[in-house]
Amino acid sequence: MQVAKLKVTSPAGKARVYVLDGDQFTVGRAAPHHEPDIVLAPDPQGWISRLHCILDLESGQWWVTDHARNGTLLQRDVLGFEVRPVHGRELLKHGDTLLVLGDMLGDGEQLYWRLTYVDAHATRPAPRRHDPAGQDASRPGLRYDVVGSRVYRTDGDKETLVEGLRPKGHQLLRHMVARSSGLPGVEAVACDHDELITALWRPREEWPLGRSYDRTDLAGVVRAVRRCLEPDPARPRILETVPTIGYRLYVYPVAPPEGREHERS
Incomplete structure (x- = not known):
């Protein structure tokens, strides 16, 4: 870490x-x-x-x-x-x-x-992207309902329920969301490989005898999450790779803004 x-x-x-x-x-x-x-x-x-x-x-x-x-x-x-x-x-x-x-x-x-x-790898306000039409727009991200274990993809005023996540995917997202401050506005939460491996499979000393976990295992979980979460998993914008470090997740606050539309993916 x-x-x-x-x-x-x-x-x-x-x-x-x-x-x-x-x-x-x-x-x-x-x-x-x-x-x-x-x-x-x-x-x-x-x-x-x-x-x-x-x-x-x-x-x-x-x-x-x-x-x-x-x-x-x-x-x-x-x-x-x-x-x-x-x-x-x-x-x-x-x-x-x-x-x-x-x-x-x-x-x-x-x-x-x-x-x-x-703490260059931790939570900070997320950058804004430049809209091709010349207007700034909020970066898409996710909102995690911890009580209901539901994940919503947010993009502007639209919010979409994400389905199909497996338990390890929920563990990954819950850990990264817990690192956010919960303040208004989308935040970029970055975690390194070792931190996420520990979050998913516990500390190394608790692994089963003869079993080990590495970045390849972590990457498999990330790919599965992206298939459910990202509109284009090949070009992720919500769960991004931070080269040589780990992954970055764009997180919205728990409470959804008024007027946000809800859809199902």
Whole structure:
């Protein structure tokens, strides 16, 4: 599985990259008998708390929880998103930046530490395609009804029930959909080969004696899903291949937009 990283840039512009290869990382300032996993120093004016915030991993996604007396700010990598304080425990997405006040100049200018979450293979807003007629249109994707185990192919205002998926196909889609944030708009969720193999057949140490699974087995499941899901399985646009990495799925939120037409494939 690809490991996420945190790029920490000081107010002076000095950067260091931390590999998030554990389940939890604490962020703050060092003190006697206390040193967080990620130390923000120097802290000449005492703006940084000993435990400023915590990053924790859950179900393959990283979250941030603020514990600072002076707060932690969140800057989403989304056009038009205003910087705001972290509220409770929040999901991090590729490109998001946490801002920690590190210094304040005499004229009131604020200097921040910038902690940028880097997970190039994880969930992000999906790109828009260019319509040949000169208009932008939303990329087709899928919506998964977890309760009813139903899959819908979405394209503009039309939504089509997808039938014929086998259990492994459902496992694949459910795992990838679970990686999405559920926020409005279609999202591109990418998973690497090893992650998906584990999701479908459990960790390697749990495989039956003499049995192994590899990318060929995974590709077989993907082909079967595409035959049901894609209008043109030879040119997939919903479940795409990411060369040398894995697969990317375009996911819509759980709740369908008002007025969306329903059909059966």
